[in-house]
Amino acid sequence: MKRLVLIAAAVAVAGCMELEQTATPSKAGKYQGKPDTLPWSNQPLTGGPQWKQGDRTSWEEQIKTRQLAQHEHRRIYQ
Amino acid sequence: MARMKFLCDAERCIECNGCVTACKNENEVPWGVNRRRVVTINDGVVGAEKSISVACMHCSDAPCMAVCPVDCFYRTEDGVVLHDKDLCIGCGYCFYACPFGAPQFPQAGAFGLRGKMDKCTFCAGGPEVDRSDAEFKKYGRNRLAEGKLPACAEMCSTKALLGGDGDVIADIYRERVARRGLKGAEAWGWGTAYGQPPKAGAAPAAPAAAPKGKS
Numbered sequence: 695m696k697r698l699v700l701i702a703a704a705v706a707v708a709g710c711m712e713l714e715q716t717a718t719p720s721k722a723g724k725y726q727g728k729p730d731t732l733p734w735s736n737q738p739l740t741g742g743p744q745w746k747q748g749d750r751t752s753w754e755e756q757i758k759t760r761q762l763a764q765h766e767h768r769r770i771y772q
Numbered sequence: 773m774a775r776m777k778f779l780c781d782a783e784r785c786i787e788c789n790g791c792v793t794a795c796k797n798e799n800e801v802p803w804g805v806n807r808r809r810v811v812t813i814n815d816g817v818v819g820a821e822k823s824i825s826v827a828c829m830h831c832s833d834a835p836c837m838a839v840c841p842v843d844c845f846y847r848t849e850d851g852v853v854l855h856d857k858d859l860c861i862g863c864g865y866c867f868y869a870c871p872f873g874a875p876q877f878p879q880a881g882a883f884g885l886r887g888k889m890d891k892c893t894f895c896a897g898g899p900e901v902d903r904s905d906a907e908f909k910k911y912g913r914n915r916l917a918e919g920k921l922p923a924c925a926e927m928c929s930t931k932a933l934l935g936g937d938g939d940v941i942a943d944i945y946r947e948r949v950a951r952r953g954l955k956g957a958e959a960w961g962w963g964t965a966y967g968q969p970p971k972a973g974a975a976p977a978a979p980a981a982a983p984k985g986k987s
Contacts, residue, residue: 725846728856731902732849733916743919754774754937756919761936764925765944767951 775832775851776894776916777938778925779945780825782960783952784932787812787823791924791933795827798895798923799912805876807892808924822960825924825933828853828874828892836866836875844889850916851938852894857910860888894935895922 723729734753738744743760745752762768787810795801795808808827814820830853837845837853844859845866866875866889880887897914900907907914915922925935934941949959957963 725848725854726843728844728846728859728899730846730848730854730899731917733896733902733914733919736902736917739918745919753919757774757916757921758937758940760919760921760926761940762944764921764931764934764936764941765947766931767947 774937775939776830776896776936777851777941778825778827778829778894778922779934779941781932781934781945781948782822782824784930785810785823785825786930786932788929790927790929791825794923794927795892798915799893800908801890801912802878805878805890807874807876807890809873825928826872826874827924828870828894829872830892830894835869835871839865839869841865846899848896850894850896852896852916854893854896854898854911855889855891856899857888857890858899862886862888864889892922895920 723731732750734745734750735748737747743756745756789810792806792808792810796806799807801807808825810823810825812821812823814822830851832851834845834847834853836855837847840855841863842859842861844857845853845855847853862877862880864875864877864886867873867877874891875889876891877889878887879885893911893914895913895915897903897907897917898911900910902914902917913923920926922935925933928934934944
């Protein structure tokens with residue numbers, strides 16, 4: 695029963711996955727064969743937006759805050 | 773996972789070209805190359821004039837990537853379509869393939885030779901070391917590596933041009949439209965995108981006759 699629940703959960707979660715949109719998916723430090731650095735792997739600049747180096751989630755969180763600053767209804771009325 | 777996109781609100785764009793200027797300044801784009809342009813339709817027609825800011829739309833299934841004979845394009849994990857100028861041969865195939873006219877070609881040499889392709893990078897630079905001089909000279913500033921959004925969107929005075937994760941900016945736009953009180957077909961561009969609503973009393977279009985003979 696437990697195994698069945700686990701399989702069902704895995705199948706359900708698989709529905710949320712995002713399919714690769716390129717024939718050659720990105721590998722560590724390489725995008726379709728071309729090298730490029732991930733934005734979050736950089737050291738944040740002094741005085742600029744801050745995130746934990748190498749932590750994608752913290753980079754995405756801070757850039758989301760920046761994106762929401764484009765929403766003047768929330769920015770002004772709150 | 774973020775999927776970086778641009779969204780231009782035609783009801784708000786005032787054709788100030790602030791986004792174009794911000795892009796030019798931020799990336800030191802040379803003369804003759806416009807990574808971003810403001811397109812105006814029905815120019816001068818009262819109530820019908822609309823402007824929209826256009827650049828590379830960082831397509832999920834980018835035609836430029838598909839047609840490039842030297843495969844110089846790549847897509848980052850944030851969904852930004854970039855290219856490697858060291859591989860580009862400046863053939864111009866991507867220009868014909870792109871529905872937005874995003875790829876630009878600087879004049880290189882005295883006889884007007886076509887240089888290597890240049891386009892909007894979503895302020896994400898290129899394959900060179902992030903925030904390095906080499907990257908800046910070839911691709912412009914890497915604002916994503918500084919934790920910032922593209923200069924054009926951040927500089928937009930009316931916030932017509934939104935840049936960022938597709939989900940986030942779509943939510944911002946949806947909330948705006950709801951506040952305007954528009955309902956579907958009343959929004960500008962609806963008819964172009966989805967067809968005109970049928971006129972009252974008009975007979976429905978007859979279906980095409982089935983071909984006779986061979987089945």
